[in-house]
Amino acid sequence: MSWDVAIERARSSIMPKTYDALARYRYLQDLRREVRKAKEEVVRNLDFYIEEFRKSVERIGGRFYLAGDGREAADAAAKIVGRGKVVVMGKNNVANETGLHKRLEEEGNEVWETDLGAFLVQLSGEEGSHIIAPAIHLTREQAAELLREKLGIAVPPDPVAIAQRVREFLREKFMKADVGITGANALAADTGAVVLVENEANIRLTSAFPPVHIVYDGVEKIVPTLIHALYVASVQAAYAGLYPPTYINVSAGPSSTADIEMHRVSPAQGPKEYHVVLVDNGRRAAARDPALWEALLCIRCGRCHLHCPVYRALGRGFGEPPYTGPMGVMWTAVTRGIEAAGPHALKCVHAGNCKEVCPMDIDIPQVIHEIKNRYLKNKT
Numbered sequence: 001m002s003w004d005v006a007i008e009r010a011r012s013s014i015m016p017k018t019y020d021a022l023a024r025y026r027y028l029q030d031l032r033r034e035v036r037k038a039k040e041e042v043v044r045n046l047d048f049y050i051e052e053f054r055k056s057v058e059r060i061g062g063r064f065y066l067a068g069d070g071r072e073a074a075d076a077a078a079k080i081v082g083r084g085k086v087v088v089m090g091k092n093n094v095a096n097e098t099g100l101h102k103r104l105e106e107e108g109n110e111v112w113e114t115d116l117g118a119f120l121v122q123l124s125g126e127e128g129s130h131i132i133a134p135a136i137h138l139t140r141e142q143a144a145e146l147l148r149e150k151l152g153i154a155v156p157p158d159p160v161a162i163a164q165r166v167r168e169f170l171r172e173k174f175m176k177a178d179v180g181i182t183g184a185n186a187l188a189a190d191t192g193a194v195v196l197v198e199n200e201a202n203i204r205l206t207s208a209f210p211p212v213h214i215v216y217d218g219v220e221k222i223v224p225t226l227i228h229a230l231y232v233a234s235v236q237a238a239y240a241g242l243y244p245p246t247y248i249n250v251s252a253g254p255s256s257t258a259d260i261e262m263h264r265v266s267p268a269q270g271p272k273e274y275h276v277v278l279v280d281n282g283r284r285a286a287a288r289d290p291a292l293w294e295a296l297l298c299i300r301c302g303r304c305h306l307h308c309p310v311y312r313a314l315g316r317g318f319g320e321p322p323y324t325g326p327m328g329v330m331w332t333a334v335t336r337g338i339e340a341a342g343p344h345a346l347k348c349v350h351a352g353n354c355k356e357v358c359p360m361d362i363d364i365p366q367v368i369h370e371i372k373n374r375y376l377k378n379k380t
């Protein structure tokens with residue numbers, strides 16, 4: 001009963017906001033076409049853009065790491081973090097994909113998710129169920145019960161009260177944090193900047209408050225320029241039903257000041273270290289694949305989920321978390337292979353809604369059809 005209630009509450013809240021933003025801000029249609037072109041350019045020349053991005057990160061005083069698989073990525077981040085630290089994290093599907101949270105805890109670190117949904121999922125000990133709303137499967141009653149049971153915090157089943165109590169709890173963690181880890185909505189090859197879009201301000205605090213900022217994401221998030229990265233943030237927010245977003249954050253290197261004799265020194269009030277860990281984990285092979293390459297254009301707006309009848313029926317059972325729903329079936333194939341994605345592809349009923357609503361015009365049903373074919377062919 002709770003999944004049906006939660007998903008219908010979420011749909012009726014977010015869908016009108018998406019349609020309203022798209023009708024009000026017509027330029028978003030041009031931006032989404034620009035973003036598709038820019039992302040296609042990068043997918044076709046992925047190694048070139050990874051190298052351009054690396055050079056830019058180093059030019060602005062950051063450190064760059066390229067990991068072949070999830071384990072290598074989590075190890076690289078764990079080495080930067082060290083042991084016995086307090087780590088705050090922004091919502092990050094690649095951290096989930098690669099088991100980063102657990103890996104950091106194995107090193108004796110105290111790790112806190114700071115996105116409200118991801119925080120609730122952390123308390124529950126379960127997997128998230130949606131790429132931008134990981135706790136979409138929880139009702140307000142269940143969220144309040146989690147706070148009571150796991151943290152001893154008594155709160156009524158009211159979203160305002162729950163958000164306020166979590167804010168109070170996390171405030172102290174931000175103050176104590178040694179390291180902040182975020183993902184990326186987009187990474188600009190020309191400047192080495194990361195662009196992140198949000199409403200909660202937890203990403204702003206995570207990336208600016210601790211002395212070390214680690215950006216941890218996939219190589220497909222690279223776009224040619226900072227302007228393209230800002231376009232990605234705008235389109236992602238609009239198609240997620242959150243336009244205008246409350247915050248768009250740009251980070252490009254450690255904090256610094258030149259207020260004394262125009263001599264630039266670092267750090268100032270923000271981080272003194274800026275690290276970017278990018279993971280391949282199947283992405284470069286997918287970029288060369290005649291069907292899967294299109295999955296790399298996804299900007300993680302989560303719109304296809306809400307329009308998909310199979311996701312609405314099965315939730316986390318359609319795709320492998322963190323990659324659920326129509327985009328999740330494609331991304332399960334990218335990161336875990338056809339064998340893992342095949343059983344999920346077979347559940348697809350090819351309603352086609354996902355293709356119609358996708359801002360990147362990804363032919364999702366065709367990609368899923370191809371995954372199905374390859375999976376069944378492997379079985380015969």
Ligand code: SF4
Nearest residue numbers: 298299301302304358
């Ligand atoms: S596949 Fe398209 S609709 Fe689905 S999350 Fe990605 S960009 Fe959004």
